[in-house]
Amino acid sequence: MTLAEEIVLLLQLRIGFNPDSVGHEKVLASVQAYLKSQTIKDPAHFLDGLRRGNKAFQDVVDSVVVPETWFFRDGEPFELVKRFVSEWNPAAKGRTMRCLSVPCATGEEPYSIAMTLLDYGLPPARIAVDAVDICPLLLQRAKKGVYGAYSFRSADLSYRDRYFERRGEQYLLSKLVRERVNFEHGNLLNPLLMHDGRQYDLIFCRNLLIYFDPPAWKAALKALHRLLSDAGLLVVGHAEMLDLASPDFESVRYPNGFAYRKRRTPLPSSKSARAATPRRTQRAAEQPAALRAPARPTRPARLSAPAKPAKKQEAAASPPVPGAAPDLKEAGRLADQGRLDEAETICASALAANPGSAGAHYLMGLIKEAGGHPRQAEINYQRALYLDSKHHDAMIHLALILEGRGDASGAETLRKRAARVRPSA
């Protein structure tokens, strides 16, 4: 095993990062680039230092994490917060609402929670948001509270006028909001994380579980269960909702979507045994009816919108293997003819060869959707969007799926976002 491969494995063990979630080759390339920038005389000694969690380990983590985030990301979760606080407040008898955002990246999410609670009218002194991330560099930026245009991607920007002051091309967040949030460095997989008995009324854990392998996923759910109060609410990302069938959590339906709380009624034993295994197919069966049977969205007539040109980094990470590269265009053509199984086989090989291909995830989403599997399609569209945040067609299809299951505001947000980027050629 090469040094870079050893390091990728170490990352998987320590921070739960499943390299396949974004493309093994891509992660390996990032680690190799990092190693090139170092003078390493003794690889065994270097690896030893990493295992002990030295500064170099943190640098490697910084080189692979995905810090993508923006204010009021996805819209709907913050509607849930409004709803939740209006139910929580009357019974709270003046208590402080304790919230946790993990991972918080550069802080847009915890600050959005604080702004939502301020907008609701909770007195500032009753809002306490802890925000945790594994990457100290991101936390440093978060604490400054200075943001550029890329952090303001939601359709409604009225909060920016209320809580930010313009400084040239950037925006400084008001002290009122900044003081509500306390940033801490931490790893969700560290069993000692916040092990002082504290519990939260509201936890946001979004866009992290999708990068975890099953053991890390289980460890993360255990930590979240420990940190959530008995009446607390756990909010995860769209794609992660499918992942959260667990004997420990149950879904709570809200008019704008759903979240989770600690399970109050035990699962029947057979179901519980199934649910304890984090397999996507089993997880889907645990979801509320609204998700299990969404109305079929209307798809554009042509199934195989041509695969988008690969992003620069994809191409660099995974050069095509001459004569052996699975042909996505062929997969699209087969899908158009309704030969979904054959299309899926080719697309699956393309993804196995290059899991960081947004085009392949998008096409797989189309195939799954056409095959009547919107939940699986949703995961693929989410991954396509994660890999290429401007993938117009993935946004449109995802919007249709959200609409199909009654999430009008989520769909609307995606449509507006899609309108801001050019459609794929």
Ligand SMILES: C[S@@+](CC[C@H](N)C(=O)[O-])C[C@H]1O[C@@H](n2cnc3c(N)ncnc32)[C@H](O)[C@@H]1O
């Ligand atoms: C895509 S961002 C998500 C930010 C925010 N929750 C959102 O949805 O916009 C993922 C973040 O997870 C952090 N991260 C990765 N592994 C982690 C771990 N084991 N514990 C805590 N944070 C982690 C990364 O540093 C990165 O900032």
